[in-house]
Amino acid sequence: xxxxxxxxxxxxxxxxxxxxxxxxxxxxxxxxxxxxxxxxxxxxxxxxxxxxxxxxxxxxxxxxxxxxxxxxxxxxxxxxxxxxxxxxxxxxxxxxxxxxxxxxxxxxxxxxxxxxxxxxxxxxxxxxxxxxxxxxxxxxxxxxxxxxxxxxxxxxxxxxxxxxxxxxxxxxxxxxxxxxxxxxxxxxxxxxxxxxxxxxxxxxxxxxxxxxxxxxxxxxxxxxxxxxxxxxxxxxxxxxxxxxxxxxxxxxxxxxxxxxxxxxxxxxxxxxxxxxxxxxxxxxxxxxxxxxxxxxxxxxxxxxxxxxxxxxxxxxxxxxxxxx
Amino acid sequence: xxxxxxxxxxxxxxxxxxxxxxxxxxxxxxxxxxxxxxxxxxxxxxxxxxxxxxxxxxxxxxxxxxxxxxxxxxxxxxxxxxxxxxxxxxxxxxxxxxxxxxxxxxxxxxxxxxxxxxxxxxxxxxxxxxxxxxxxxxxxxxxxxxxxxxxxxxxxxxxxxxxxxxxxxxxxxxxxxxxxxxxxxxxxxxxxxx
Amino acid sequence: xxxxxxxxxxxxxxxxxxxxxxxxxxxxxxxxxxxxxxxxxxxxxxxxxxxxxxxxxxxxxxxxxxxxxxxxxxxxxxxxxxxxxxxxxxxxxxxxxxxxxxxxxxxxxxxxxxxxxxxxxxxxxxxxxxxxxxxxxxxxxxxxxxxxxxxxxxxxxxxxxxxxxxxxxxxxxxxxxxxxxxxxxxxxxxxxxxxxxxxxxxxxxxxxxxxxxxxxxxxxxxxxxxxxxxxxxxxxxxxxxxxxxxxxxxxxxxxxxxxxxxxxxxxxxxxxxxxxxxxxxxxxxxxxxxxxxxxxxxxxxxxxxxxxxxxxxxxxxxxxxxxxxxxxxxxxxxxxxxxxxxxxxxxxxxxxxxxxxxxxxxxxxxxxxxxxxxxxxxxxxxxxxxxxxxxxxxxxxxxxxxxxxxxxxxxxxxxxxxxxxxxxxxxxxxxxxxxxxxxxxxxxxxxxxxxxxx
Numbered sequence: 002x003x004x005x006x007x008x009x010x011x012x013x014x015x016x017x018x019x020x021x022x023x024x025x026x027x028x029x030x031x032x033x034x035x036x037x038x039x040x041x042x043x044x045x046x047x048x049x050x051x052x053x054x055x056x057x058x059x060x061x062x063x064x065x066x067x068x069x070x071x072x073x074x075x076x077x078x079x080x081x082x083x084x085x086x087x088x089x090x091x092x093x094x095x096x097x098x099x100x101x102x103x104x105x106x107x108x109x110x111x112x113x114x115x116x117x118x119x120x121x122x123x124x125x126x127x128x129x130x131x132x133x134x135x136x137x138x139x140x141x142x143x144x145x146x147x148x149x150x151x152x153x154x155x156x157x158x159x160x161x162x163x164x165x166x167x168x169x170x171x172x173x174x175x176x177x178x179x180x181x182x183x184x185x186x187x188x189x190x191x192x193x194x195x196x197x198x199x200x201x202x203x204x205x206x207x208x209x210x211x212x213x214x215x216x217x218x219x220x221x222x223x224x225x226x227x228x229x230x231x232x233x234x235x236x237x238x239x240x241x242x243x244x245x246x247x248x249x250x251x252x253x254x255x256x257x258x259x260x261x262x263x264x265x266x267x268x269x270x271x272x273x274x275x276x277x278x279x280x281x282x283x284x285x286x287x288x289x290x291x292x293x294x295x296x297x298x299x300x301x302x303x304x305x306x307x308x309x310x311x312x313x314x315x316x317x318x319x320x321x322x323x324x325x
Numbered sequence: 326x327x328x329x330x331x332x333x334x335x336x337x338x339x340x341x342x343x344x345x346x347x348x349x350x351x352x353x354x355x356x357x358x359x360x361x362x363x364x365x366x367x368x369x370x371x372x373x374x375x376x377x378x379x380x381x382x383x384x385x386x387x388x389x390x391x392x393x394x395x396x397x398x399x400x401x402x403x404x405x406x407x408x409x410x411x412x413x414x415x416x417x418x419x420x421x422x423x424x425x426x427x428x429x430x431x432x433x434x435x436x437x438x439x440x441x442x443x444x445x446x447x448x449x450x451x452x453x454x455x456x457x458x459x460x461x462x463x464x465x466x467x468x469x470x471x472x473x474x475x476x477x478x479x480x481x482x483x484x485x486x487x488x489x490x491x492x493x494x495x496x497x498x499x500x501x502x503x504x505x506x507x508x509x510x511x512x513x514x515x516x517x518x519x
Numbered sequence: 520x521x522x523x524x525x526x527x528x529x530x531x532x533x534x535x536x537x538x539x540x541x542x543x544x545x546x547x548x549x550x551x552x553x554x555x556x557x558x559x560x561x562x563x564x565x566x567x568x569x570x571x572x573x574x575x576x577x578x579x580x581x582x583x584x585x586x587x588x589x590x591x592x593x594x595x596x597x598x599x600x601x602x603x604x605x606x607x608x609x610x611x612x613x614x615x616x617x618x619x620x621x622x623x624x625x626x627x628x629x630x631x632x633x634x635x636x637x638x639x640x641x642x643x644x645x646x647x648x649x650x651x652x653x654x655x656x657x658x659x660x661x662x663x664x665x666x667x668x669x670x671x672x673x674x675x676x677x678x679x680x681x682x683x684x685x686x687x688x689x690x691x692x693x694x695x696x697x698x699x700x701x702x703x704x705x706x707x708x709x710x711x712x713x714x715x716x717x718x719x720x721x722x723x724x725x726x727x728x729x730x731x732x733x734x735x736x737x738x739x740x741x742x743x744x745x746x747x748x749x750x751x752x753x754x755x756x757x758x759x760x761x762x763x764x765x766x767x768x769x770x771x772x773x774x775x776x777x778x779x780x781x782x783x784x785x786x787x788x789x790x791x792x793x794x795x796x797x798x799x800x801x802x803x804x805x806x807x808x809x810x811x812x813x814x815x816x817x818x819x820x821x822x823x824x825x826x827x828x829x830x831x832x833x834x835x836x837x838x839x840x841x842x843x844x845x846x847x848x849x850x851x852x853x854x855x856x857x858x859x860x861x862x863x864x865x866x867x868x869x870x871x872x873x874x875x876x877x878x879x880x881x882x883x884x885x886x887x888x889x890x891x892x893x894x895x896x897x898x899x900x901x902x903x904x905x906x907x908x909x910x911x912x913x914x915x916x917x918x919x920x921x922x923x924x925x926x927x928x929x930x931x932x933x934x935x936x937x938x939x940x941x942x943x944x945x946x947x948x949x950x951x952x953x954x955x956x957x958x959x960x961x962x963x964x965x966x967x968x969x970x971x972x973x
Contacts, residue, residue, distance in 0.1 A: 098913035139330035187875035192405035370702035411685025473769035
């Protein structure tokens, strides 16, 4: 076992564990936020640079600090390593810069975006962003397109995390979409007129950290924070059939996978469960599901932040939330 | 890259038309694939795309890319991803001679921008356009790695260096005169490219 | 005349052919290494030589080789990086054009040292002529028993393949190159693991620049200790410098490391001075990515010692008053050059070449270009200059690969040394909007006393 200390919290992890996974093991506000890393998707991570942390001591054997900030999601723990996340002003300053970069071409159309309220970028900006933009140029624009009968692609909102690409690569056979072109002209596309039709393709919606991929069956139907979340299951021939229903009264507005405290789905669900089973009689309701997030959906009201509090956008840790 | 904020990557069409390398080329292609370990045949993608572009119409249509995917036993999207990443693969029809003028620093400071402007005037087309006779396409490209001989341009496989307006006139006129011939002959030390 | 050990034979007619090359002492290092030395001994000579990577980073080659995971049961690969794309650099192309067998010879010895039986030369896709030249050289070496099975009757076998790139600067980064070689987009990989442990196809791999591998030949012929005597301090050996821009004699020159910048710039043996009898305004000594130096820091350092052509001397003073040797792309700007336009030009280059994988580079390079475009075209504000500097600093050090740094450094250094030109552009929109390269000086001289330093 390897010993690692993150912001003063020490834990032991197995060899090969990343700094981020070690931080998640410790839990709380010292967990770096992630926009591209997804523990269930092999090869994901390293791209968004949101989880950069400072390694102030490399290891017991080689205590030199690492010269640059490192991506915690892809840097393996060394024995005796010491890491600073929220205790490093440099890390927080850099995170602010990353938010700025992610937002310069983002349309900031939260008021008309279905992801609002459960958007990782929204949470990240709330925690680490600033309220003005230094970007004066026009933002880049793509057309909104359908990539499959039930999936809408708003490329303008995409932050190129590659999660949807890894998802179809790893849980479906036959990927037909990918990241095309390069630089800031990169886009998620099928290149030719094509539809992502596969029993599990809908999971790209769940893994998308922003509102780039949204569920057409739920589009503009309701705001997520007005809905009640219920754990549900059914006997599904294709997937495990364990999901979450987003309900108002007895009506199911949408079905998603069950997400853990870090916003990752516990199990991928099939398209039949997601898009076609909207009747409450299709499901067995287990009971209310607690959505552990900073976002307003879990409480249906805004929380007043303590002055200077640092919230972790993945795992909500705010002391004594008080109502406005 | 332009300053237009609208990014309009059109969706390309598949016509399901018959595309096929000649038997001779297929032998070359198999020889390239054989360079790599078993199961790593995707490594042959970049060289084979060059060959496909040269032999199957001068650009990479979706049909051509699907054909290449079938040869390498990979998904078509894997070919699209690669072809759209690199600048040397043309996704749309280009002229017989693709005139690529370097626009990066060392060339630009030695008159490269004027050369490109002059070419546009001479051929009466803008950058990224093709002359109506289908002979010339102008592209402004980034550093061609010949900065000491600036300004430079590349036409298909040939580099042209220390360009002046007079040289451009001669090069373009010569190409027009021999446009009915095949592509430029191999230079002295040059074997087959791929 | 400076000592030449790489380009010493290029004046010989038909040296590009195997026969002439061999008749003039070529391939001696292969005979020596394969027949008389163990692979460990070859690595030891390279270590002793002090050879440092000639692609730009200057990392000690022998040390890089010694990182190769030799315990792995997987095959090992040597990959030659001939994806020469750094603006201002054209030495590898020159070497391949003029003496291709030197590279093949270096590759055989290096592959032997590393225990690689398959070696790839990744050549940038634009260099089709050079791909042809290398293919011919490889075929000749094969026919003469220097490649293939049981080279020179030893138990060592090697195949070399030339791989064409597709046109992407980023593939000069070693892990992007490996991705590209595997038939993928040139997205740099996350490190660790480093290629020495997990490189091509997940196998231990060394990636070296063309010039680095060519330099292995004189190292084996002379011996590492003898090679280390050439040059100065930790900058051993000779270096190919690609000289371009506003000079009388642009071209590729082999220099002994440690000659003065003054000599390289002004002597008839090398650049022959700034052309048209003009004064020098600025120098980029190591390819477009390294910081630009203003006139007063070119031939002397801030400490008023002569600036030398070496890794250490060119970086003396750090980024405040120094630069880097980089890949040896020596770009000279005369007194009329417009630094703002050139900075914008380079920013456009990095914007165009960003792979788009990580957010600071994808978004930041485009932002830099847009701000610079504004300033250059007469619609900038004074606050834009600080904005530029701030954006550059936020990219630097936070990206997956060094392209982010390469995009940030030219901008930061141009502002550091030529802020007055940026300010001039902002304050004289009506003048600058029609000015392109090389006609700014007459205005600058009128407006800025600072200009006297040129």
